Amino acid sequence: MNVGFIGTGTMGSLLIEALIASGALSPSQISISNRTFAKAKALADRYFGMRAEYTNAGAAYGCDIIFLCVKPLEFKKAVDELKPIIRPNQIVVSITSPVLISHLEGELDCKIAKVIPSITNYVWSGASLCIYGQRIDEEDKQLLEDLLSHISEPLRIDESYTRIVSDLSSCGPAFISFLLEQFVDAAVEETGIGREEAQRVASAMLLGTGLLLTEGGLTPADIQARVAVPGGITAQALHLLRRETDGVFNQLIRTTHAKFNEDVVKVSTAFIGEEVNGQ
Template sequence: MGKIGFIGYGAMGKMIIHGILESGVLEESEMIITTRTLNKLVDLQESYPGVEIAQDNKSVAKKSSKLFLFVNTGNVKEVLEEIMDHLSVKTNIIYIAAGLTMENVEKVFPGKISKVIPTLTSEVHEGVSLVAHNSQVTLEDAEFVEKIFKSMGEVKIVQEEEFTLGTNLTSSAPAFIAFLMMKFTESALKHDIFTREEAEEMVTETLYGTAKLLQKKDMAFEDVINQVATKGGITEEGLTVLDQGIAPLFDELFSTTLRKYDQLETRLNKEYKK
């Protein structure tokens, strides 16, 4: 059996690689890694000397039975074309590029392909990674990929067409939630009672506690709302304001992001016809 290869060490790739190493789901000696700028891997090599650092993409491809591509969406085709002659027919390619369908990847590499949309919250071993496999991926291959991402959080198996909406609910959601909480906090600061540090700490702790209630106590969103908002109370008044403004806002958010996803997919379809 070959090594487990990794090409790319950007923000998401770095997070996943460190998550794998910290969890112990793979041994250092099983991993071979390269990236465009090799000096980015100096700290990794110092912390995990058993990891093999390769000089180029082809070297990783030659040695890998499973190969993770952590490169930008626009660079996946270029990298695959570069390493094609060095891949085994049994190699499982795992990539994380949003908007790039497995059908398009198969036009370059007609083999075993898995697509994963990870989430930033995997850094703290929480959240959901979305995973799909093409028809050539064996049960053993699929279980390997799922095991890797389960070491950093939850895994949800989806169909290709479910990635568009699912990405909003998982991978993009931390940014949406953080933005909403930031604006919520900024509005509170206009009343000059708490410092930004105090307000952000209260909101962060409350957000964390709310998430724990939902998960640990198996509560639904409506359960939390009903327990906090008493009839005719202050919270109920605030919820009325939110209901009037938030619902149309989220409708527009989903319309805009799904449209952007379609535009990206259309552009990539044209690129992969060449």
């Protein structure tokens, strides 16, 4: 199997490096391109056998799967460059949430999928959210999910839930890391504990909590109930958190959805020359 990656920015390079490190792909199976060729060349130079191509068409030619890892407003240009060389048996995968399946199926005569990765895939953890177009069959889906299973848990979702599952899976690590950072900052400021020590303890706590929620089979409510003794220190602190964060995550979701809808309109305008609302 040969796999092409168009775009070697943060997420593109993360996927490439994780798939190689996990043994899912060898460098010789991978071709890459980037708007700045020197960036693609620098990545390819680190992995013997990987091919850096000057053009997107060159990176995609002859590949079984092509990952499009470019920004929303760069998609139309990338897709136009693929049109002359793409073949019906190839699978083109967008990793950009505002680019809809319909955008790509309307432009490319091939099998279309959308995968929303997560930074957690870098350590072979977390989910890969999989959305499929009408032309892709079960065998193709399994091929893609078998590849992704080396670095994640592939989960099939409906495209109408793209934004919210992206919030939870893809944006979630940034949100949780922000809260953990605030917790550590407060610990250092209020008590004088060393930042490195506080961060080490907090990070180990977060890892253990994640295992309780997955392998341990507990729910968030279960953990709170087991830790917070009625009338105790944790219970009093949880009461403060509930009061102070009431509605914060609703606002967060509204914010990400508003930006997503704005980007969908921009992408749709680029593809079809007129504005559309949502999905």
